[in-house]
Amino acid sequence: MEEKRLIQVYTGDGKGKTTASIGQAIRAKGHKFRVCFVHLFKHSEDFPYGEVEVLKELGIETISLVPHHPHFHRNISPEQIREDCLKALESIKKLFHKGYDMLVLDEILVALRDKFLKEEEILELLNQKPGSLELILTGRGATKKIIEKADLVTEMRKIKHPFTRGIKERRGIDY
C-alpha cells in the first residue's frame, strides 16, 4: 500500500531549515524516491550554493524560482517580486502533477513573511497537494494556519549563531 505522504514545515530563526530539507531529499533519494528541490530567493551569483551541484549529480531536479530578493537586489520592486511569486505558485502547482514523491519548496515561507504572497494563497496551494506527494516548506514566517494545515512542523530556534558575533557567511557551511 502506498504510504500517505504529508506536509512538513521547517521554520524559525535558527540555522538548519534548508539543510534539513536537503537531508530529507537525500534520505528520500536513498530509497529511490523521485525528488524535486525548488529554491526561492536564492541566486547563484549571490552565493554559489554548494548543495545545488550535488543534488543535480544525484539526479534530483533543482529549480530556481523568484531568484531575487529585495534584501540583496534593491533595484527590483516589491510589485515585481509579488508578480514573480504568483507565477512561481502556478509553476509549483504544475510540479504537483509531474509524478514526484517529494517536493521541497525551500524558503517559500519567506514570501509570506515579506508579504509577497498571502496566507490564503499558500493555504490554497497546500489544499491542492496530491496524496502521493511529500511536500516540504521551509523559511521563517510559518503562520498559525499553515502550522494547523501541516502534519509535521519543527521550529528551528536559534540558541546561538556566529553571525551575531560578526562572523560572515561561510563557504561550505552557509552556502
Next chain:
Amino acid sequence: MEEKRLIQVYTGDGKGKTTASIGQAIRAKGHKFRVCFVHLFKHSEDFPYGEVEVLKELGIETISLVPHHPHFHRNISPEQIREDCLKALESIKKLFHKGYDMLVLDEILVALRDKFLKEEEILELLNQKPGSLELILTGRGATKKIIEKADLVTEMRKIKHPFTRGIKERRGIDY
C-alpha cells in the same frame, strides 16, 4: 586564509537534527570539503537509512559507532554501551587528525542524555577539536555547558509530529 572552523550543535525534540547534518555534509561536499559522517546508535538492520548509501556514493566516509541502543536492543547491558561509547570517543579523537574539513557526530548527544557518556568527556572531546575542522554534534541532550562551548546551536523544537497521532516511521522520511 583558512576560515576558522566551528562547533555546531543541533538538539531538541523536533525532527530535523540528523537531516540538517546530512544537508550540511552535502553542502560542504559541494565545495569539495573532505567530510566524514559518523552515526551512533543507528543499526542498519533496525532501519535501512536511505542517506547512508547516498553519502557513500558521494565519497563521504560514513562510520557507524555504537550501533546498538538499549531502547531497540534490550539484551545489551548499559555497561556494555558505556564501554562502547568510551571506545567511540577514542575513535573520534583519531578522526580529528585524518585531515577532514567536516566531521558529523550524529546522535552523539543521546549518549549524554542517556548517561552512557559524561558531560566532561564530551567537553574534553570538544577541547581537542582541531581549528581546521568543522564539528557537528546532533541529538537530544545538549547541556548548558555544551551550548556554551559550541559556536552555533539550534534547538529543533517539535511543534507537530505525526508520530504523536500514531503514524509510524516512514521509509524515505524517517530512515
